[in-house]
Structure formats: structure tokens, C-alpha cells
Amino acid sequence: MKPAPFAYHRPSTLDEALATLAADPHAKVLAGGQSLVPLLSMRLAQPSALVDINGLAELDTILVDQSVVRIGALARHADVLANPAVRRAQPLVALALSHVAHATIRNRGTTVGSLVHADAAAEMPVVLTLLGGSVRVASVRGQRDIPAAELFLGPLESSLAPDEIAVSADFPVLPTGAGVAFEEVARRHGDYALCGVAAVADGDTIRAGFVSVSDVPTVVDLTGVPAGERGEAALAQLEPQADIHATAAYRSQLVRVLTERVVESAVQDRGVA
Amino acid sequence: MTTKLMGQGVQRVEDQRFLRGQGRYVDDVAVDPATLHAAVLRSPHAHARIVDIDVDAVLDLEGVHAVWTHDDLTGPMAEPLPLLIPHPTLTHGRTQYALAKDEVNYAGEAVAFVVADDRYVAEDALDAIRVTYDVLPPVVGIDAARAADQLVHDDVPGNIGARMEQSTGDAQAAIAQAPHRLALDLTVERSACTPMEGRGTVARWDPDTNRMQVWTSTQSSTGVRAVVAVKLGLDLGQVDVITPDVGGGFGVKINHPWPEELLVPLAARALGRTVKFTEDRREHFISSAHERGQVQHIEVGFDDDGRLLGLDVEFWHDHGAYTPYGLIVPIITSTQLLGPYKPEVYRVVFESLYTNTVMVTPYRGAGRPQGCFAMERTMDAIAAYLGKDRAEVRASNFIQPDEFPFDQGLIFQDGRELEYDSGDYPASLEKIKALVGWDEFPAFQKEMAALGRKVGIGLACYVEGTGVGPYEGAHVHIETTGKVKVATGLTTQGQGHATVFAQLVADELGVKFEDVEVVTGDTRRMPYAVGTFASRAAVMSGSAIHLAAKRAKEKVLKIAADALEASEDDLQIVDGVVSVKGSPGTSLDLGTISVLSNPLRYAFDEASKAATQFSVGDPGKPPVPEDEEPGLEGRDFYSPERATFASGMHAVIVETDPDTAEIKILKYAVVHDCGRLINPMIVEGQIHGGVAQGVGGALYERMAYDEDGQLQNASFMDFLMPYVTEIPDGIDIDHLETPSPLNPLGIKGAGEAGVIPSAAVFAAAIEDAERIPITAMPISPSELFHLRQEHQP
Structure with a gap:
């Protein structure tokens, strides 16, 4: 679990960083490194160079x-x-x-x-x-x-x-009077969620965003959908997949449960903040 | 008199170092830039023939010093690794080679070994090795192993390494005649020890003295020493093995030698350089050992009280690709399954099966968690069938306190009769019921149900054979400073041995606790030792240290009596000073006695000068008389007839989310009996750690092999070892102390107990909350969700 060889650059200005990056199409930008460094260590990513932007105050x-x-x-x-x-x-x-x-x-x-x-x-x-x-x-x-x-x-x-x-x-920023909520279910505290739901209730408009149940971050407009039907409505636009931690059916269940819970919290949150 | 330290919660002397980052582990040895670093090329396939290995490109890489494949190994190194613990029923035992010869049998098996300037270059070199494999269909899982459509080893029919049966009578007949009968089919999945520190070995060959020095993260330094000597063609006296701090073992490091424990010394000698191998996390998952995987079929006959009239257990044990540690795990399952109970007739038969997965060797609990799961699930099933209280059914099957020693009529893992030495199971049951609130729970469950919440309670009992032989030894040396140096040969992995052993010595010798220093796992200091496993360190080395300290004390008193012209019976030792009782002015400190014990004429220190005013010995005899030795030392060994049997009971209350099926722990209670306690704080620490590991095994951890034999979760991101946020906030603990009659201190082992009943107790509690039979562990929310779907009315 040691990275393959790479060149390391630590520019002191943004322009220098951009020039360095432009000069090497296989270079990668290093900021916090919390995703990139493990990928390097497992040699799943083998960039020619790292452009470390941590010096760019x-x-x-x-x-x-x-x-x-x-x-x-x-x-x-x-x-x-x-x-x-x-x-x-x-x-x-x-x-x-x-x-x-x-x-x-x-x-x-x-x-x-x-x-x-x-x-x-x-x-x-x-x-x-x-x-x-x-x-x-x-x-x-x-x-x-x-x-x-x-x-x-x-x-x-x-x-x-x-x-x-x-x-x-x-x-x-959150429009005045709008409400928000977020909840997720993860196997362990701090793990990637099996399913997570964020919601904004602004007046009658209700929108929810979904974590871990689609290929790209997905937002579903639930405006006008009555409580109790929101989970199914959301599910219709998502594609929960199975992995070693949860089946697709279980993830679907989490979409149903969390959508109802989170949207309801967001609705309750309206006008409070 | 000094207060006895035995039984006191003395603060661990290790913690200052460990908590401040001053522990010294194998990777902290030989940190100078001249040290070379090793990396291992591992098979990417679960099952394949090796057609060709091309290493030509490797040696061209700058910084690479050498590469080995099996073709480069000679003599004993080219032979398979040892089968450590053979057994007559292990008819088809197989072990791997240090580097694979012709065939690989699990993804992760060592194929080539590279030594380079640093680990980065060594890994670059691995990328440059070209291996041509002829991929074979793998055998993954117990069902596939039993079906035997494919064989792991061509010469092992049916993938069966061993079939073993023990019985105390005709169990099937007893079941047939019983008023009630049940059958259960159960599954326990694989998990693993996953210590914080993986494996690691450093070796240095000294050509001037022709000696090999090896540091390795092991649970048996004497074992590694012996095998390094044999495999490398060295005399035992040429090899020293030192085990520094070990960041956790939990069983995986009792298996030895690992390929690297031989390859690193081999490379060090060949290259004339210090060589280091430090296993990384991914390697640990795919090339160290796993445990637990079993499928069980249980048939039981019982009477109206739930008393076991006949118990017939058949199980299939997945031992992975090789059997270096013999049949220890399934033998323990088959014998310790009985726990605190006494079925009238018991029969057990198991098959130990090959699969193309990482091999199985003991992991904390070592087969007991599976046995406990089988027995306790059976108890719960009987209670459910009869509509009786689960605690009551257990109580009606207990061995009673007046029945000890109790012979279960079986042969245990150490080849001795399974005879329990002592215990008080009814008292434990009363304690655990009180501690968890067993009798009050039904009212609470009802109350919660009214709020739409699901809670359940579970109970599980176990007996653990601990402190198995054959022996351990100890050496106690009182130096001229009065400080006491203690050496025992077994290794330590953070248990607190330096604390508890010092407590025992301080008590026996009458010295200050802080004047005692304990060394473990260094073959230079104590070359005769077995190792740290089977919850044996306190019982075995503790007893040996106690005996060795006694011997040292005898010598102290003899010399002091001579010097002080007093009778030995009139002497006392307090805080390192020997004095005549009632005459405190007439005294000698231990340092001076140490000087007197050694008729050396040079006076180096104050103690030596002080000693000149005393004369000891018979001037008519030689300075060191016959049958005497110079120096103030004691050495002794402890070797018990058989294991001592600790026991305990766990209870847990869980809540399951009606919608998300998440499982939350509301209360966890433990009653534990490991005989007399040396240090209750350390025992409780062992229980906390065991319970945490048990929570992992019951609710989180599994080895997710796909059908190709690839481990899909070989990282701590996907192998769900619980965080502190997943284990109970508090664990309620109550102790019972039923002394063991087998050793001078009355102690029993405590290391593994905390993990044994976890799968059983969680299954029971979830079953109670859900009213759905739980037959497979671990269980995840996803699985509980599907069980609910299947059992929908």
C-alpha cells in the first residue's frame, strides 16, 4: 500500500498551480487528500504528478x-x-x-x-x-x-x-421561512450512508436530494405529494443498487422511510429558523 | 505487612508508554536507512496453477536487491510449512509453501518475495513481476466445499481434511425416546482478528558471531525461534527471537511461521543486511488468517422441563486453503459447545473442509463462539417450544456446584479429558438476571410495544477451557540494586502482563511493585516457553512466576538468616528489606543480600560496600558450595494436569427500528467467573474488549467473498469493525470468584471470554424483539429487513 512514483509540486500561487497542471495532463490536484491518498496508496490512481494546493492561502x-x-x-x-x-x-x-x-x-x-x-x-x-x-x-x-x-x-x-x-x-443561502432537514442510515457512525436524504421545504415547494441511491446526486421534486406517498414518489426516480452492505430492496426501504421522515422534518422546520 | 496486590486494581504500568505513543513495535525496530524492506507478490486468483514466473524486469529496477520465488528456495525452505498441531483424524492435512510451488489456493497466497531499499521500490518491483497463471475454478463457501464439484487439493477427496466424532452414548436413540424433539440448522460466518498492528518481522544476521537475531510480532517467540533454526539450517543457539510490543494478536499471531517469518531471516543472511517486512492492512485481510465460518445441524430430545436427554450435533467447519493449526478450532467447538450443561447423551461429528479462501486458525474464542451459538440457540428453541422461561430451561440443565470436578466424557483440544475443575453456574445465573433486570423485562417490553417500539432481551452462557499446558517458566533475578527482573517466555500483546506479573512478584517477595520489571517473549531471557493463546498467560506464566519468586525468596531468607544470625522463620520481608520480626534494627536490604549471594571480590557500588560488614557461608566449604549457584535468582516451571474452566453469562437488551431494521444496544451485562482475580481492572478491560469484538462479530463483521474467491471488503472501510460509537456505552459487570484447585493462585483465564457468547446473545435478543427465529449470524439491518419480509403474516 505504497503509491507508485509521482512528481510532487507545491506551487505558491494559483497561477503557478494552474500552469503546472496545464503542463501535465496526468497530474492530479491534492487538497485534503482524504480520498486521493488512499487511492494512491492502493495504486488505484497512478498520476504522473501531484499539484499540492495546500500552500495557496x-x-x-x-x-x-x-x-x-x-x-x-x-x-x-x-x-x-x-x-x-x-x-x-x-x-x-x-x-x-x-x-x-x-x-x-x-x-x-x-x-x-x-x-x-x-x-x-x-x-x-x-x-x-x-x-x-x-x-x-x-x-x-x-x-x-x-x-x-x-x-x-x-x-x-x-x-x-x-x-x-x-x-x-x-x-x-436558505430563503427566509424555508425549512431543511437531513438524515442518513449508515452501517457505522461516519461511514458512507446506505441511504441519505436531504430536504428543503420552501413555502409549498418540497425538494429532496438523495445520497447513495443513484449514480449521480439526484434531486426529486415532491411538491404537492402528500405525506405517506413521498417515499414511493422518490423511489420512482431513483435506482438503489445492492452492495455487500445492503440489498437494493433494503435501500429502497430506506428511501421510503427516510424520505417520509426527512421531508416531514423539513416541513416542520419551516419558519422556525 | 505490605498490602497484598493480588486482587487490587493496580494501574497498568504499560499505559504511560502506550498512550503516549512510546510503544515499540516491530516496525519501530531497525529504523535506520540501511535497513532493507521486503514486499510479497500475492496471488490475484483464488485457485490457479502457476505456469511461469518472469522476474527478469525486477532486478533492473534501481534499489532492488533480490527477488525469490519457490525455484530459488532449497532444503527445508523448499518444503511445505509445518503442520503445527497434527491430529490422527486430520487425515488430509495440507500446508502452504513459504512461496507457492506450482499452485495457489487462495487469493493472497505468497508467490514471490522482493527486497529493496524501501517498501515503495519493493512494491514497484512487484508490479514488474510477470506471472502466468492457469486459472482453476475455486471452491468458495461451505456448500461448495461439501458439494465437492471442484477440489481445492487434487489429492483430498470431497475437500474433507478431517472427520471427527465423539460421543458419550447413543444420542439418536436418546432423542428418539425423548418426550420432545427439535432440529435446528444454523450458520456462523467468517470474521477475523484484525489487530491494529499486522504481522511484521525484522531480521539481522551477524557474520562475526554467526548469529541470527529476529524481531517478530508473534504470540510464540520460542516457536518462531525453533522453526527459523530448522528451516535455515542453523543451530538453535544461533537464533534469538525477540518479541517487542505487539499491537494485538487475538490468535492470528499464534500461527507460525508465517512465510515472511522465514523469508526475512533468509534474505537477511543472504544479503548481509537487516531486512524488514511490515504487513499492510490489505495483506492482513487476504493473507493472514480468518475464523468462525461454520454450518451446524442440531438434533435434540428433551423432557417437559427442557432437560437435555439427547443432543446430536453435526457441523461443517470451513478451514480455508490449508490446515497449519490442525483441528484446534473445530475440536474446541465440538467440546466447548456443552457449556455449563450436562446432556444425558451427546454426540458430535464434524467435517473440516477445504475452500479456496484464506486459512482458518484460532481467533479469540477459538471455536467457542460457534459452539456457544449452537448450544444457546438450542436452549432458546427448547424454551420457545415449551413456552418456558429461557433462564429456567438453562437452569434445569446446569452442572451443580457439588458436582465438580465434572467429567464431560469427551477429549478436549489438549488431548486431555474434558473435566471441569470448578464453577457455580446457578449463582452466576442469579447474578446476571439481577444485573440485566431479567424478571422486570417483560413489563418493559410491553410498555415499549404500546409506544410502537420493539425491544428484546437475550441470555447466553459459556464455559471456557483456559490455561492449557503444557507449561510455562519464569526466571526471577534480584539485582544488587534490590530491583527485581522477571522474565517469562510467552509473549504479550497489550494484556497488561507487566502489571499483573509484577503484582504477583511484589506479593511473594515483599518488594515494592515499582521495583519489579517484567520481560516477556525474549528467547535470550527465557528460552523455554510455549506462547500466549487459550487464555493461558495468567494461569501458566502467572503460576510459574509465583513459583520462581518463591524459590528466590527461599534463597533470600537462607542468606539473610546466615548474615543476620537469625532463624529463617523469624524473618520478614517488607518493601525490599529483610528484618528480624520484633527487631526492626536487625535488617538487610535485598540488594545487599544479592551482593552476598555472589562471592565476587569486586565492589562496584554502595550495596557491595555495605555488604562487607556481613559474612555468609561456611569458611570450610568452597565459596560456591555444591548444589548452590551464585546470584539471587529463582527459576521454576508450571505444568498443570489439565485446563482450568472459566465461565460466564452475558445478557443484552436490544431495540430494533420497526422501519429501518437498525439494531441498537440498550444494555449489556456480563457476569464473569475466572477464579481468583489478580487485577479486577484488567479483567474488566479484557471483558470490555471482548464484548466490543463480539459486537463486531455479531452485528458488523463478515468476510465478503465473491464467487471467484475474491475478498470484496479487504479494508477497514468495508470490513465493518465497530467504532466506539457502535459498542455499548457501558457494560455492567459482576464477578464471581470460584477458585481453581489446579494452580497455586486459584486463577483461571480471562482473555477470550468476552467474545464467546456474543453471536448467541444478540441472536436471542433480536429473536425476542422480532419474534422471528434467528439462525444465522452476523445479522445486518438489511438481513433483518428481509427476514421480516419472509415472516410477514
Whole structure:
């Protein structure tokens, strides 16, 4: 479990990082390393080079304004989770983050890194999708914003080009009076969820996002669906799969149960925050 | 008098080091850059013939020093690894080679061995080896092994390594005549020890002295020493094996030698360099050992009280690809299955089967959890059938306190009669019922049901043969500083041996606890030893240390009596000072006595100067008289007739989620009887650890082999060892102390007990909550969900 040889770059400016990345199409960006380093150690990923962005202090930011929570590429999960302004502006981010792995992993892992890793079993890609957020990416060619709906192409596959670095993510703030909820079932505390559900209830509009029951983060509009039928309605748009921890039928059951529970909590949460 | 330390919850002397990261494990040995590092190429296939191994590209890599395949091995190294514990019924025992010869029989089997400047380069080299395999269909799981459509080993018909039967009479006839009969079919899946520290070995060959020094993370340093000598053609006296701190064993490190324990010394000698192998986590999953996997069929006949009139058990044991540890695990299952009960007639037969999976050797509990599962599921089934209280049915089958020693009429794993030495099972049952609130539970269950919540309670009893022989030894040396150095040969894996053994020595010698230092697992200090397994360290080495300290004390008193011109009977030792009772001024400290014990003329220290005022010995005899030795030492061995039998009972209350089928532990209670306690805090720690491991085995852990024999969860991400968040917040523990008559301290083993009844007790509690028979463990929420679907009214 030792990585294959790779070159290591630790740029001190974003421009330098982008130039380094552009010069080597097989290089990978290293931020928190909580997904990448195990892949390297198991030799499942064998990049030619790592571009370590941990020296780019400019990316270690958390900004909250009237419309968005903007999380920089070096903001650790733990910092985002502990940030009271983030919690006030978009409580769903904090709710979901408390389910992301364990404290030691959250201390190192970055929220933006988790987004571009594009794992549909991870919490934050679903939250970004549900909230209609976006990721800002930079390359030597310039910057662009990728809406969440266009970010996740397939399992562990994002729409970032090989020369692009995600520099920040925007999570829209919660509209006044809207309610949110998050719940998941995992085999062990902090494991990837067997199924997780996030929900936003804004006025009569109800939308739910799903973790671990589809190939890409999936959001289902449940507006107007009565309680008791929401689980089945959600299930119609999801494809729970079997793995060694749960059958597809059991995951479907979790979709039913959690959808009802979480949507109901979000509805109850309306107007309280 | 100094307060006796036996029975005190003395703080562990090990913890300061361990908790501050100052433990010294094998990987911490030989950290200088000159050390070379080894890596092993492992078979990617569960079953294949090796057509060709091409290593040409490897030696061109910078930093690679050598590569070995089976073709490069000669003499004893080219022979199969030893079958450690043969048994007459193991008619088809097979062991692997240090490096696979012609065929591989599990994914993970060692094929080639590379030594390089560092582990990174060594792994690069593995990528450069080209092996051509002729892939064969694998045998995965007990059903496939029994069907025997494919054979693991061509020369083992039916995949049957052994078939063994024991009985105390005609069980089928007894069942046929019984008023009531039941049959059960049960399954227990595989799990594994998974210690924090995997395997590891460092070896250094010293050409100047022609000696091999080996550090290895083992449960038997003397065993490794002997096999290294034999396999490498060395004299035993040329080999030292040192076991430093071990980050957990739980059984997997009692099997030896692992291929690397021979290949590393081989490479060290061949290259003239220190060589290190440190197993990584993935390797541990696919190339160390697993345990537990069994399928069981039970037939039982009983009377109206639930008394066992006839018990007939047949089971199939999956021992994986090889049988280096013989039949120890299934023999233990077949004998310890009986627990605290006395069926009128018992018959057991098992088949130990080959599969193309990682081999099976003992894992904490060593076959007992499966036996306990069979017996306790049977007890619950009888109670359900008769509509009786589950505790009552158990009580009606208990061996009674006045029936000890109780001969079960079987032969145990050590080849001796299965004779229980002592116990008080009715008292344990009363304690566990009180501790868990057994009698109050039905009211609570009703109350919860009214709220739409499902709760259940389970109870499981076990008896554990602990402290098996053949022997352990100890050496106690009182130095001229008055400090006491104790050596015993078995190894330690974090149990707290340095604490409990020091307690025993401090008590016997009358020295301060902090003046006693214990060394384990170093063949230079104690070359005669067996190992740490079968919950035997406290019983075996504890007793040996007690006896050796007694011998040292005899010498202390003899010399002191001579020097102080007093009678031995009038002497006392308190805090390391020998004095004449009632005359405290007439005294000598142990350091001075140590000087006097050695008629060496050089005076190096204050103790030596102080000793000059005393004269000892008979001037008419030589300075070291016949039958005497210089030095203040005691050495002795302890070898019991048979094992001592600890026992206990666990109870658990669980809640199952009606919607998600998640299983939550509300209360866990343990009553434990390991005879006299040396250190209750350490015993409770053993129980906590055992229960945690048991929770893993019952609710989380399994070896997920696919049909091709690939282990799909060879990491801690997918092998669900419970976190602290998954184990009970608190474990209620009550002790019973029924002394063993077999050893001077009255103690029994405590190491494995906590894990034995887990599968049984959780199955019982979930069954009680769900009113669905639970016949297979472990159980996940997904499986419970499907059981509910199947049993929907």
C-alpha cells in the first residue's frame, strides 16, 4: 500500500498551480487528500504528478453574504461545520457536514474536494445539487462557474477538465421561512450512508436530494405529494443498487422511510429558523 | 505487612508508554536507512496453477536487491510449512509453501518475495513481476466445499481434511425416546482478528558471531525461534527471537511461521543486511488468517422441563486453503459447545473442509463462539417450544456446584479429558438476571410495544477451557540494586502482563511493585516457553512466576538468616528489606543480600560496600558450595494436569427500528467467573474488549467473498469493525470468584471470554424483539429487513 512514483509540486500561487497542471495532463490536484491518498496508496490512481494546493492561502476562505455561502478550496470540513455564519445562512450545509466521515477526516478533508470527487455516496454533492449551487473552476484558460446540475457526470466523474482546479463552491443561502432537514442510515457512525436524504421545504415547494441511491446526486421534486406517498414518489426516480452492505430492496426501504421522515422534518422546520 | 496486590486494581504500568505513543513495535525496530524492506507478490486468483514466473524486469529496477520465488528456495525452505498441531483424524492435512510451488489456493497466497531499499521500490518491483497463471475454478463457501464439484487439493477427496466424532452414548436413540424433539440448522460466518498492528518481522544476521537475531510480532517467540533454526539450517543457539510490543494478536499471531517469518531471516543472511517486512492492512485481510465460518445441524430430545436427554450435533467447519493449526478450532467447538450443561447423551461429528479462501486458525474464542451459538440457540428453541422461561430451561440443565470436578466424557483440544475443575453456574445465573433486570423485562417490553417500539432481551452462557499446558517458566533475578527482573517466555500483546506479573512478584517477595520489571517473549531471557493463546498467560506464566519468586525468596531468607544470625522463620520481608520480626534494627536490604549471594571480590557500588560488614557461608566449604549457584535468582516451571474452566453469562437488551431494521444496544451485562482475580481492572478491560469484538462479530463483521474467491471488503472501510460509537456505552459487570484447585493462585483465564457468547446473545435478543427465529449470524439491518419480509403474516 505504497503509491507508485509521482512528481510532487507545491506551487505558491494559483497561477503557478494552474500552469503546472496545464503542463501535465496526468497530474492530479491534492487538497485534503482524504480520498486521493488512499487511492494512491492502493495504486488505484497512478498520476504522473501531484499539484499540492495546500500552500495557496488565498483558497482557505469561507465567505457568507446575502445570497451565498462561498467555500474556498482549502476550507476544511471541520472549519465549515464550526462556522456559525454558515450555519445561520444555510443550515443544511452544517446538518449534512456532521455526517461526513469522522472528526479526524473532517479536520483534513475539504468540502470543495469532496464536491469534485463527485461521489454520489457523499453528502456534500447532494446538498450542492439540492440547493442549486455551483462550483467555480479556474485554469490557464480562465475561470468558469459550473452549476451543480452540470457538475456530476457519473460515478466519481465530474465535468472539470484535467487542467482545471476548483477554487470555490457557492451554496445559496436558505430563503427566509424555508425549512431543511437531513438524515442518513449508515452501517457505522461516519461511514458512507446506505441511504441519505436531504430536504428543503420552501413555502409549498418540497425538494429532496438523495445520497447513495443513484449514480449521480439526484434531486426529486415532491411538491404537492402528500405525506405517506413521498417515499414511493422518490423511489420512482431513483435506482438503489445492492452492495455487500445492503440489498437494493433494503435501500429502497430506506428511501421510503427516510424520505417520509426527512421531508416531514423539513416541513416542520419551516419558519422556525 | 505490605498490602497484598493480588486482587487490587493496580494501574497498568504499560499505559504511560502506550498512550503516549512510546510503544515499540516491530516496525519501530531497525529504523535506520540501511535497513532493507521486503514486499510479497500475492496471488490475484483464488485457485490457479502457476505456469511461469518472469522476474527478469525486477532486478533492473534501481534499489532492488533480490527477488525469490519457490525455484530459488532449497532444503527445508523448499518444503511445505509445518503442520503445527497434527491430529490422527486430520487425515488430509495440507500446508502452504513459504512461496507457492506450482499452485495457489487462495487469493493472497505468497508467490514471490522482493527486497529493496524501501517498501515503495519493493512494491514497484512487484508490479514488474510477470506471472502466468492457469486459472482453476475455486471452491468458495461451505456448500461448495461439501458439494465437492471442484477440489481445492487434487489429492483430498470431497475437500474433507478431517472427520471427527465423539460421543458419550447413543444420542439418536436418546432423542428418539425423548418426550420432545427439535432440529435446528444454523450458520456462523467468517470474521477475523484484525489487530491494529499486522504481522511484521525484522531480521539481522551477524557474520562475526554467526548469529541470527529476529524481531517478530508473534504470540510464540520460542516457536518462531525453533522453526527459523530448522528451516535455515542453523543451530538453535544461533537464533534469538525477540518479541517487542505487539499491537494485538487475538490468535492470528499464534500461527507460525508465517512465510515472511522465514523469508526475512533468509534474505537477511543472504544479503548481509537487516531486512524488514511490515504487513499492510490489505495483506492482513487476504493473507493472514480468518475464523468462525461454520454450518451446524442440531438434533435434540428433551423432557417437559427442557432437560437435555439427547443432543446430536453435526457441523461443517470451513478451514480455508490449508490446515497449519490442525483441528484446534473445530475440536474446541465440538467440546466447548456443552457449556455449563450436562446432556444425558451427546454426540458430535464434524467435517473440516477445504475452500479456496484464506486459512482458518484460532481467533479469540477459538471455536467457542460457534459452539456457544449452537448450544444457546438450542436452549432458546427448547424454551420457545415449551413456552418456558429461557433462564429456567438453562437452569434445569446446569452442572451443580457439588458436582465438580465434572467429567464431560469427551477429549478436549489438549488431548486431555474434558473435566471441569470448578464453577457455580446457578449463582452466576442469579447474578446476571439481577444485573440485566431479567424478571422486570417483560413489563418493559410491553410498555415499549404500546409506544410502537420493539425491544428484546437475550441470555447466553459459556464455559471456557483456559490455561492449557503444557507449561510455562519464569526466571526471577534480584539485582544488587534490590530491583527485581522477571522474565517469562510467552509473549504479550497489550494484556497488561507487566502489571499483573509484577503484582504477583511484589506479593511473594515483599518488594515494592515499582521495583519489579517484567520481560516477556525474549528467547535470550527465557528460552523455554510455549506462547500466549487459550487464555493461558495468567494461569501458566502467572503460576510459574509465583513459583520462581518463591524459590528466590527461599534463597533470600537462607542468606539473610546466615548474615543476620537469625532463624529463617523469624524473618520478614517488607518493601525490599529483610528484618528480624520484633527487631526492626536487625535488617538487610535485598540488594545487599544479592551482593552476598555472589562471592565476587569486586565492589562496584554502595550495596557491595555495605555488604562487607556481613559474612555468609561456611569458611570450610568452597565459596560456591555444591548444589548452590551464585546470584539471587529463582527459576521454576508450571505444568498443570489439565485446563482450568472459566465461565460466564452475558445478557443484552436490544431495540430494533420497526422501519429501518437498525439494531441498537440498550444494555449489556456480563457476569464473569475466572477464579481468583489478580487485577479486577484488567479483567474488566479484557471483558470490555471482548464484548466490543463480539459486537463486531455479531452485528458488523463478515468476510465478503465473491464467487471467484475474491475478498470484496479487504479494508477497514468495508470490513465493518465497530467504532466506539457502535459498542455499548457501558457494560455492567459482576464477578464471581470460584477458585481453581489446579494452580497455586486459584486463577483461571480471562482473555477470550468476552467474545464467546456474543453471536448467541444478540441472536436471542433480536429473536425476542422480532419474534422471528434467528439462525444465522452476523445479522445486518438489511438481513433483518428481509427476514421480516419472509415472516410477514
